[in-house]
Amino acid sequence: MIRNWLRNFMVGRYGPDQLYFALFFTAIILAIIASITGLGIISVISYLLLIIAFYRLLSKNIYKRRAENDRFLRFWWPVKMWFRNRFSRLKCSKTHCFFRCPGCRNVLRVPRGKGKIQITCPKCGQRFEKKT
Ligand SMILES: [Zn+2]
Known part of the structure; x- marks a missing residue:
């Protein structure tokens, strides 16, 4: 019942992508940092990221969301490669x-x-x- 409702609800909507997961995990990390430091501004940013993540998830403008994800991946790829290089260097530094x-x-x-x-x-x- 709920599954059917969810499936109907998600028809024609964009759904999760890499940018969604990036926003989601950043929001969670910021929420943890906010609860440790007690800084209100960080939890506000965390909520904003969550709202953006869910807005994109439920968006019907698939073309635009895909373009956003492409832009994100273009930025993310060099970052990922940099970390991968560092990690592989660390692994054989002995x-x-x-x-x-x-x-x-x-x-x-x-x-x-x-x-x-x-x-x-x-x-x-x-x-x-x-x-x-
Ligand atoms: Zn050279």
Whole structure:
């Protein structure tokens, strides 16, 4: 009964997407921060994000919501990749060192514990010495 009602209610509505989940989780995190710090403004922002999230969820302007999500993903992708890079670097930081090439800023991975070694950048061919 309730499921049927919900299904009818959601017909033609946009539904959840990545931006919805991002707004939802940010709102929850802000609500937790607000309850710890007791700052009213943070809980107001948290409620606003929840309202926006549900507004988008129930919106019938699917074209516009999809465009918003696309814009969000374009911003989110580099952030996600940055965190993924940091994480994978952290994971092998025991066995490898990371250096930035002075020529092209490319990040190079070198095995640890080899002493002073000559590194050649595979991207631009620049050579430099580092202790590992
Ligand atoms: Zn280089």
